[in-house]
Amino acid sequence: MTPKQLTPKQRALEILTRLKHLYPDAKCSLDYETPVQLLVATILSAQCTDERVNLVTPALFERFPNAEAIAAAPLETLEQLVRSTGFYRNKARNIQAACHKIVTEFRGEVPNSMEQLLTLPGVARKTSNVVLAHAYGINAGVTVDTHVKRLSYRLGLTQQTDPIKVERDLMKLLPQPDWENWSIRLIYHGRATCMARKPDCDCCKLADLCTSAGMAAAKPTKSKSPRPK
Incomplete structure (x- = not known):
């Protein structure tokens, strides 16, 4: 079975493992004290x-x-x-x-x-x-920003475009203790390698697990769902 033949859950777990290796020290980028x-x-x-x-x-x-x-x-x-x-x-x-x-x-x-x-x-x-x-320290859900939404779609882990629906799909695929560090590391990867306009698929360590690797930048269609509150 090739990586792309894995189930979405199997691929998500392998992607998570690789992201942890690629960005072991990833943390929230915002500065705060309280x-x-x-x-x-x-x-x-x-x-x-x-x-x-x-x-x-x-x-x-x-x-x-x-x-x-x-x-x-x-x-x-x-x-x-x-x-x-x-x-x-x-x-x-x-x-x-x-x-x-x-x-x-x-x-x-x-x-x-x-x-x-x-x-x-x-x-x-x-x-x-x-x-x-x-x-x-409470993992209540998966943070879905523009990077997480975009990369999750490109990786074939969701077909949704509404952030709440993307979050629900990811929560089914990932262990709860990793919900937030998934988002942080995926954001790092989006900034470093899987850029919006020109993803660097040739250098991407997730390319063999990605349903969009080597293709033109995959762009989810604009969501018609109402904006979540």
Whole structure:
């Protein structure tokens, strides 16, 4: 049986093993010290690189280090501090509203359950998964960002394009303790080798397991599903 004849679950487990070997020290790329700082940084990372977020957050967290400070900050000041991350007005508004709810309903502490996190403004499953995994060590799901969605599709592990449906497919294929480190390592691989416009299939250590290797960059069709909350 050749690698491409393996079942999706068998291929997923072999891909996971290789990713662990390729990126043994992979970790969350966002800089933070507390759960609320991780929450804020993850909200800022939407449609923005982690590198840019890490340039912005030191000044932001120096002035407003916790949920109480962010909730009480002038909105215009927050907007200017996060301006370079894009969509800054919406991000600043959501960050402040989320921190206000954390202060008033969760005693200033970021909640550690998916159900409660999803009640915060600007927080969907992607952000919740990141916070739960890296702030609390809880693997509640698989973080699906643009890299994870794109590579999972190319690797033939899902035919879905909606992030929640992609996540469900991956949760069936991977052991729960590896849900988050799968995402982190796949993101590293997407940046290093499997780029969006020009994947380096000739140098890819996953090529023999990939249903799209050697083909033009596989592009999933645009999802018609409603955007998940």
